[in-house]
Amino acid sequence: MSPKVDAFLVQLNKWQAELSLLRSLLLEMELDEDLKWGSPCYSFENSNLVILQGFKEYFAILFFKGVLLKDSEKVFTKPGENTQSSRQIRFRNIDDILSKESLIKAYIKEAIEVEKSGEKVALKKIEDYAVPKEFQEAMMEDEALKSAFAKLSPGRQRMYLIHFAEAKQESTRLARIEKNKGRILMGKGLGDCICGLSQKMPTCDGSHKHMR
Known part of the structure; x- marks a missing residue:
């Protein structure tokens, strides 16, 4: 657990409990935690895997190489029209996280396997x-x-x-x-x-x- 992420979550006025819950799930996956680009970021063997994001209407886990995942449950959202690599899983409340807990862990495991394989996104x-x-x-x-x-x-x-x-x-x-x-x-x-x-x-x- 990174002290920088602790400080980040403490000062949040919105999504504090929700992002804290997502954080606990990600830490169960034995990922390295740091604060990057102003948000909690999780890596595997020095490769950025996912980052937590908070927006006005929703919060999300962004997978840096999401385009390489199968997205078997069709939950991914493309962050922007011109986004090539990353994909989001968006949430609106704690129940939404709890209902997708198994899915989140499965997608994280798949993302780890992508990193292990060395596969790159063809940008x-x-x-x-x-x-x-x-x-x-x-x-x-x-x-x-x-x-x-x-x-x-x-x-x-x-x-x-x-x-x-x-x-x-x-x-x-x-x-x-x-x-x-x-x-x-x-x-x-x-x-x-x-x-x-x-x-x-x-x-x-x-x-x-x-x-x-």
Whole structure:
């Protein structure tokens, strides 16, 4: 049991009892516990397996490689339209957890077997993502922007391309590109703070202004 997770749960105003129950179930599976990305995270042999999440209407266990699990009971939810690897099991109350206790443990065991097998998720390459023409033009006009974007990690590049392409109107795409030029030039991703830490990370105390 991680003291950092103890402190995290104590300060919760919502889902405290529910996430504590999920935590106890996960600890029964002999997983390593830590606080990562501001949430309780559980790993097997140094590989992240699942993380607990709390939202306004529900809470969840997110399986990092959920797409590789069989999901025999069809309980998985895709967190976002562009999510490739992770999958959630969502809950709304303690009874919901108790009714799925055996299922949760079975899915955890399957996730452990996936890790043991060494199987990897075949993620789309950055080349497979369309680059909006507005962003292509912006990089053609600004060599520094083009160079800075090329130096970003594939994950950061992917998030920007998805963010720009999701806008249906040209004016919105242009506005998003203009708004994020400075962030790209600084080598930051969409979720990165100017201090270099994610805004969701507990070590970033928010005492400075974030770029949004």
